[in-house]
Amino acid sequence: MGGDGTSTKLSGPAVLSRKPLAYAALALWVGLLAATPLLGDNYTVRIAITIAMFTAMALSWNFIGGFTGYPSFSTAAFFGIGCYVGALAQRNGIPLVVAWTLATLAVALFAAALGLIILRLKGHYFAIGSIAVVEVVRLIVSSWGSVTGGGDGLNVPLLQGGPEAVSAIVLYVMLAIMLAAFGATVLVDRGRLGFGLRCINQNEDAADMVGIDTTRYKIAAYSLSALFCGTVGAVYASWVGYIDPTDSFSILLTVKVPVMALLGGAGTVFGPIVGTGVFVLLEEFFWANFLEWNRAILGGIIVFLIFFLPGGILRLDYRRLWRDLLARRARQRSAEAAE
Amino acid sequence: MDILQILVNGIVLGALYACIAVGFSLVWGVLNVINMLHGSFIILGGYLTFFAWFYLGLNPILVLPAVALVLYLLGFALQYLFINKVVTAPVLTTLTLTFGLDMILYNLMTVYFTATPRRVTLDLGIVEFLGVVTPVDRLLGMGLALLLTALLYLVMRGSTIGRAIVAVRMDRQAAALMGIRVNRIYAITFGIGALMAGAAGAVFAMVFPVTTNLTGVFLGKAFVICVIGGLGSVPGALVGGLALGVIESFAGFLLGPQHAITVGFVLMLILLVVRPTGLVGVKGYE
Numbered sequence: 001m002g003g004d005g006t007s008t009k010l011s012g013p014a015v016l017s018r019k020p021l022a023y024a025a026l027a028l029w030v031g032l033l034a035a036t037p038l039l040g041d042n043y044t045v046r047i048a049i050t051i052a053m054f055t056a057m058a059l060s061w062n063f064i065g066g067f068t069g070y071p072s073f074s075t076a077a078f079f080g081i082g083c084y085v086g087a088l089a090q091r092n093g094i095p096l097v098v099a100w101t102l103a104t105l106a107v108a109l110f111a112a113a114l115g116l117i118i119l120r121l122k123g124h125y126f127a128i129g130s131i132a133v134v135e136v137v138r139l140i141v142s143s144w145g146s147v148t149g150g151g152d153g154l155n156v157p158l159l160q161g162g163p164e165a166v167s168a169i170v171l172y173v174m175l176a177i178m179l180a181a182f183g184a185t186v187l188v189d190r191g192r193l194g195f196g197l198r199c200i201n202q203n204e205d206a207a208d209m210v211g212i213d214t215t216r217y218k219i220a221a222y223s224l225s226a227l228f229c230g231t232v233g234a235v236y237a238s239w240v241g242y243i244d245p246t247d248s249f250s251i252l253l254t255v256k257v258p259v260m261a262l263l264g265g266a267g268t269v270f271g272p273i274v275g276t277g278v279f280v281l282l283e284e285f286f287w288a289n290f291l292e293w294n295r296a297i298l299g300g301i302i303v304f305l306i307f308f309l310p311g312g313i314l315r316l317d318y319r320r321l322w323r324d325l326l327a328r329r330a331r332q333r334s335a336e337a338a339e
Numbered sequence: 340m341d342i343l344q345i346l347v348n349g350i351v352l353g354a355l356y357a358c359i360a361v362g363f364s365l366v367w368g369v370l371n372v373i374n375m376l377h378g379s380f381i382i383l384g385g386y387l388t389f390f391a392w393f394y395l396g397l398n399p400i401l402v403l404p405a406v407a408l409v410l411y412l413l414g415f416a417l418q419y420l421f422i423n424k425v426v427t428a429p430v431l432t433t434l435t436l437t438f439g440l441d442m443i444l445y446n447l448m449t450v451y452f453t454a455t456p457r458r459v460t461l462d463l464g465i466v467e468f469l470g471v472v473t474p475v476d477r478l479l480g481m482g483l484a485l486l487l488t489a490l491l492y493l494v495m496r497g498s499t500i501g502r503a504i505v506a507v508r509m510d511r512q513a514a515a516l517m518g519i520r521v522n523r524i525y526a527i528t529f530g531i532g533a534l535m536a537g538a539a540g541a542v543f544a545m546v547f548p549v550t551t552n553l554t555g556v557f558l559g560k561a562f563v564i565c566v567i568g569g570l571g572s573v574p575g576a577l578v579g580g581l582a583l584g585v586i587e588s589f590a591g592f593l594l595g596p597q598h599a600i601t602v603g604f605v606l607m608l609i610l611l612v613v614r615p616t617g618l619v620g621v622k623g624y625e
Contacts, residue, residue, distance in 0.1 A: 071431040117612055124373055124430050129611045132604050135559055139601040153371050251555060255438050258431065266431075296446035302439025306425060306432055 026182075029277070034175055037168040041101055042303045045167040051280045052174035053284055055238065056228045058260040058272035059181040064225040066267035067194060068218060069201035070119070074130040075257040077137045078107050078226040080248035082140060082233020084148060087156040096159075100234045107230025108223050115222035119215070122204075131254065138249035153244030169240040174232070181228045182273070188224070189269050197221050201267070215314055256298075263305055265312030274313050345588050349472045353584020355543060359486035359557055360489055360564035361576035362535030368571015370426055370527045375437040377561050378419070378554030379444045380533045384410055384540025385549035386448065389445045389457040399477040399545050400483070407538045414533025418526040426525060441444045441554075450549050456548035480546040487538050491531070492573040504528050509573060560598075563607040 036048040057075055079100075082103045089099035105274045114312045118129045141148045148154065159166045188194040199207035208214045237243045256279075264275025279301070302303045309316065363377045384406050391402040417440060425432050463475035495501035506514040507524045513520050543549055560583065568579020583603055591599035 064430065069429070071429065071434065073434075121611060124367065124371065125566075125611055127373060127434055129428050129608060131560065132559075132608055132611075136601060136604045136608065137599075139604065143601065145595045230577075231408065255435065259435060262431070262435065292450055293446060295449075296443045299439040299446065301444030302435055302442070303421065306436045306439070307421075310428075310432070 019289065026270065026273065029273070030175060030179065034172070037164070037171065040115025042167055044165060044170055045164075047238070047280065047284055049167065049171050049174050050284075051277055052171065052178045053199050053232050054257065054260060055273050055276040055282055056178040056181045058276045059178070059255045060186050060225045060228045061223045061257050062185065062225075062261050062266060062268075062272050063188065063197070064218075064272070066261055067188065067197040067201065067266075068221045069222075070218070071123070071127040071258075072130045072222070072225060073254045073258065074111075074114075074133045075126060075229055076226075076249050076254035077134045077250065078229035079233040079236075079253060080109050080134075080137060080141070080245070081110060082230035082236040083243045083248040084154070084233075085230070086235045087154050088147070090157050091154070092236065094236065100231055100238075103234035104227060104231040106231070108227045111223045111226030112219055115219040116215075119218045119222060130276075131251070134249050134251065134254050137243050141249070142245040148245075151245060151246075156241050156243060158241045161240055166239070170235060173235050177228055177231050177235070182269075184224060184228075185269050185272075193217065193220060197209055198267075231329060248256050259302055259305065262312055263301075263309065265314035267315050268312070271314045278313065341470065343469065345592050346585065349475065349585035349588030350581060351477050351584070351610070352588060354481040354484040354488075355404065355546065355580075356538070356560055356564055356584050357577045357580025358535065358539040358542060359487055360561045360580055361573055362532035362539070363558075363561035364565045364568070364571055364576045365491075365504075365535070365567060365573075366529055366532040369428075369504055370418075370422075372422060372426065372433045372526055372529075373430065374529075374532060375434060375558065376441045376444060377532070377536050377579030378556070378558035379441050379448065379551075380410055380414070381446070381543065382535035382549055382551055382554050383413075383536030385599075386452050386457065386540075386542035388539070388541035388544045389459055389549070390452075392459045393457075399461070403483070403538055403541045404601065405524055406541050407534045411530040411534040414450045415526045415530035417533075418529035419522075422529065423522050423525055443553060445554060452551070454551045456550040457544065458548040459545045461545060477546050480542050483542045483545075484523060484539065484575050487535065487542070488573060488577055491535060495573060496530075500524075500527060504531075515593060550568035556600075559604070561567035563603045566610050567608045 004197045006305040033052060057079065061072065061075055064070050085106045086099050086103040089102050090096065094102065114133060118126065121129050142151050159169060196207065196212045199212055200214055200217060204214055260276040260279045261272040262275065263279055264273065265271030282301060283298065286294045290297060358380060365374055367372045371546055387406045387409065388402050391397045392399045421440065422436060423432065425436060461476045463479065465472055465474045495505065501521050503524050504520050506517065506519060507521055511521055541551065564576060564579035564583050567582050568575035586606065587599040587603055590602040
């Protein structure tokens, strides 16, 4: 693993994951998000919820897209199914927490079954297949009116308490999911599974040869990438009180989540957290200031990301950047002195 | 409704679908890039045709080559300036990049052109043959779509550029050694992909209303057709397009129109797993 560009695929996590500083920063970040109900108004809390929610999904995507290197775009299918299972369960009188659990399990099972089929595909075909899954599920949900309410959507029983209490509850639940996803990431990263997944990322045939059960590993990664999205979806449905197919299965969501993980650094432990934080805050800023152009600006961020931050924020060599900056300063100064 | 009518509707639709997908298939096959911009290119072509017809009173068929040229230049520039830089990167990168570019183009179109559905109205009446009723403008659209697809086929088979594109597709390194400027061929290929999308959009606007909200629908059709027909070849797109048109037409009749699109996608997922090279695809090109 020399310093050449190709090795970045494998060597990510060594940069930050074992440093206590990174954990301290994470604790501070979670603390800050958790304190928003005390510090800010409802708008700030909403941003904190959005960050926690998308961080959980970006961390989830990281299992399949980052560690394993499979370009999955099926996040919206998992999220949407989570929304609908949670909503339908609640409408049928199942208690809240049970409904959320049910949604989580249903999505994980769905992903495992689906993975059995589409994880046989690779590269472009896998990408297309995973996008098609979102479309198929969306179309089925919107045409199955008798159960899902079709295009009219579904009302979900609202949480008890005033708007502030509800936001606080949703925030803490989302933060808990985010931390669970993070815990799973750390375990996978350090364990056998993570090692196997990285091997598959590097060379699937070789991984198979040395005795890694690639099918089982990939399905495990795919199910992990679905699990927390299902919970997030169900909690989201309870939070907003109304879901419809276009909102739940949006193609924008399915691309946004990988972009967040990429922004921080795919395949790293902390990358998705950093990427999501930066992305959501930028998005919020652009929504507030350039409403009409927000989509183009997000597109611009993506283009910028691909060209200038190909490995994500965490993979930048900051020491080198700093050295270059100092060197440039020194050169400027010597040039001035020469004049 | 009688079977013949459904079949004719399906074939008319299928010819338009083939024209929509052929550029997408070419780009995927040659550049190995899933072009998320394709749907927006189609709509842009449709809108430009509509504006030329509505505000300048030009005949849409005469406008079509001009629209195609504009789209070609746009596609060439996008590939040359952006996509060429990452063209060998994994699919996650190229797909995300074209999606980002698509968000920008989409936003520009909705702001400057708005999302109002627009259609070039030709009022050519209808024809009836063997009890099958078809509007003349649809037949015209089908004819144009097939003509454009055939033209692309001839260019790919017969011209130097076409042969160079095929050579790059077969073996990038060998093509470079033979003196083909690969990056330029990539830009030309992407330009042709955009050109076909624009032309398809122009044809579409003469038959159905087009709006920016349809970009995703067109993109989805292109996915499905490519997988059904097989990648990167003109006949593949033609077979895939016609197959999808006929399947949707029959599925709409048998199961209700809301299920027609679902059937196409499900079929695509099945084919992806069972036969990823498509019905007429060649093995080893993926």
